Amino acid sequence: MDTMQQPPRPARKTNNISPKLVIWIIVAIVLVMLVLSSFFVVDQTEQAVVLRLGKYNRTVGPGLQTKIPLGIEASYNVPTQVVQTMTFGYRPSASSNSLFAGSDYQNESVMLTGDLNIIDVEWIVQYKIEDPVKWMFKVESRETTLRDISQSVMNKLVGDLPILSVMTSERTRIEVEAQEQMQKVFDNYELGVRIVTVKLQNIVPPVGEVQDAFEDVNKAIQDMNRLINEGKQNYNKVIPSARGEANKVIQIAQGYAAERVNQASGDVARFNSVREVYEESKDITRTRLYIEAMEAIIQPIEGGSVTLVDKNLSNFLPVQMLGGSVL
Numbered sequence: 001m002d003t004m005q006q007p008p009r010p011a012r013k014t015n016n017i018s019p020k021l022v023i024w025i026i027v028a029i030v031l032v033m034l035v036l037s038s039f040f041v042v043d044q045t046e047q048a049v050v051l052r053l054g055k056y057n058r059t060v061g062p063g064l065q066t067k068i069p070l071g072i073e074a075s076y077n078v079p080t081q082v083v084q085t086m087t088f089g090y091r092p093s094a095s096s097n098s099l100f101a102g103s104d105y106q107n108e109s110v111m112l113t114g115d116l117n118i119i120d121v122e123w124i125v126q127y128k129i130e131d132p133v134k135w136m137f138k139v140e141s142r143e144t145t146l147r148d149i150s151q152s153v154m155n156k157l158v159g160d161l162p163i164l165s166v167m168t169s170e171r172t173r174i175e176v177e178a179q180e181q182m183q184k185v186f187d188n189y190e191l192g193v194r195i196v197t198v199k200l201q202n203i204v205p206p207v208g209e210v211q212d213a214f215e216d217v218n219k220a221i222q223d224m225n226r227l228i229n230e231g232k233q234n235y236n237k238v239i240p241s242a243r244g245e246a247n248k249v250i251q252i253a254q255g256y257a258a259e260r261v262n263q264a265s266g267d268v269a270r271f272n273s274v275r276e277v278y279e280e281s282k283d284i285t286r287t288r289l290y291i292e293a294m295e296a297i298i299q300p301i302e303g304g305s306v307t308l309v310d311k312n313l314s315n316f317l318p319v320q321m322l323g324g325s326v327l
Contacts, residue, residue, distance in 0.1 A: 037069040045081040047132045050074070059132060078132035083196055086146060088154070089122035090201075108147075111155050117163040122201040125150050125182070127193045134192030145189065150198075153181045167203050168221050175200055 042048045044062045051057060051074045060075075067073040089109025109120050127146070129135045139145050157174050158166055166174065179198040186193055204215070278285040 034069045038066055040065055040067060040075045042077055043079075045079055046077045047080045048075045048077050049132050049136050051076070056133060056137065076136060078129055078135060080129045080132055083126050083128055086125045086127070086143075086150065087122075088124070088147075088150065089120065108151060111158045113158055113163040113166055114160050115162040117205070119158065119163055119166060119203065119205055121154065121158060121166070121203050123154060123178075124199050124201065126196040126199075128196055129192060130194045131192030134190045138190040138192065142191065145191065146186075146193070149185050149189075150178075150182055153178050153185070157181075163205070164217065164221075167218055171200050171203070 040048065041064055042060060042062045046062065048060045048065060049056065050060060050065075050067055052068070053072060054074075057073065065075070067075055089105050091105065106120060109122050111119055111121055113119050125146070135142065154174075157178055161170050161174075175198050179195050182198065183195045186195070274285070274289075278289075
């Protein structure tokens with residue numbers, strides 16, 4: 001049987017990729033990576049610290065910024081416009097319904113007062129990063145340093161005061177002095193932060209029965225301060241009114257005195273004028289004064305009459321009946 005010869009198979013076509021094309025693709029990818037790594041974005045609330053070969057080079061502000069790629073320059077964004085809060089004695093819990101909830105951190109808040117009482121002080125420290133370079137490179141454990149310094153200052157202030165003063169009248173002074181002393185220590189350590197506020201939260205004795213007693217004392221002191229404030233309010237309301245009445249009476253008296261003085265001055269002037277006339281013509285003036293005096297004495301009486309009598313006569317002699325007919 002004759003073997004049949006198979007026709008020759010056609011040769012397979014191979015997709016040969018040009019090495020030059022591969023090189024251009026690699027170059028394009030590298031260029032894209034270089035371009036992307038040459039830019040970075042700084043938020044409005046941040047500043048970026050740029051390092052060149054691990055050494056500080058510059059600080060840039062918000063916006064799209066450039067840097068040398070391939071790891072020659074590295075950037076670190078620092079939130080310099082954000083007020084950050086650090087809590088002591090508690091931790092806020094976002095999942096809880098209460099405003100301030102969390103685990104128990106009494107190792108931070110339990111302190112010894114100046115009169116050897118134990119007290120539980122919770123507080124917050126709010127701060128802003130003012131110098132990003134110092135914040136990045138001057139201190140290694142920044143958060144721990146902030147927390148340790150804050151606890152040390154608060155323990156010192158509370159330890160110098162009796163427990164009732166810490167719970168009531170000295171709260172504001174403790175907050176102000178704590179902020180000043182913390183800021184001083186932070187500046188000495190060159191942390192690059194500025195304290196915005198120090199605010200005391202709950203201040204209570206840690207023992208249940210003692211805590212109830214001190215809360216009663218605290219309520220009593222608050223009631224006392226409320227009554228004092230109400231008394232001051234009443235004082236400020238009544239005293240100005242009384243002073244106004246006093247000034248009114250004084251002004252009326254001064255007006256009456258001025259009136260009397262003016263009247264007396266007028267009487268004196270009138271008397272002096274009469275005296276001058278009398279000095280010029282004594283007889284006529286004497287007679288006129290006598291007649292005027294008699295006219296002032298003898299006044300008509302409504303519904304009656306006045307009888308003039310000569311005292312040297314033994315009997316009444318009507319001379320004139322004023323208001324009636326002459327007899």
